Amino acid sequence: NAGVTQTPKFQVLKTGQSMTLQCAQDMNHEYMSWYRQDPGMGLRLIHYSVGAGITDQGEVPNGYNVSRSTTEDFPLRLLSAAPSQTSVYFCASSPRAERSYNEQFFGPGTRLTVL
């Protein structure tokens, strides 16, 4: 198993550009989520999905879109990049959405810089 994979590893954008951060997992996990990590703020939830076709907003969803057409993939779209979106982005997955004790498995992260 590759676990949770993310691409690209690094990305530099100009303000106003759009892009998609890719996330895939091969563990048949039901639950997937996106977090951003900023200095002094820990990780904050952007969007999450409890299964294919079902997504919902987290704590900081503005400026981001998601979709979940398959169990494996959960891409994060930046619609019009802003410098405030400079951050490290982590995708995570977990076996069952309704089990709060489940471990979440994290990808290696994407470091995004918006100029």
Added chain:
Amino acid sequence: GDSVTQMEGPVTLSEEAFLTINCTYTATGYPSLFWYVQYPGEGLQLLLKATKADDKGSNKGFEATYRKETTSFHLEKGSVQVSDSAVYFCALSGQIILTGGGNKLTFGTGTQLKVEL
């Protein structure tokens, strides 16, 4: 809403020293509690967890006990090594919202640990 507070870093220790990283939480109901570790340049990985009051999670010499009376989940290790240098995150997973709220984690801000020879 749910929140997690953990001690500020960075923490610098000598090898074989005793480690404590404090973590307290605020949550409704009975959350599960976690410690995740992030090594340089990597994603987070689960270090240990506890799912109910008085449970003790342990792994790789690290321990933490779920204390409901003090709403705490402090991380301890009796003798740290240079290889333990990393950022440590305390997190909780709250009760599931019936509308499909899922398995959402609330994180603390992280504590950087540096262990020197």
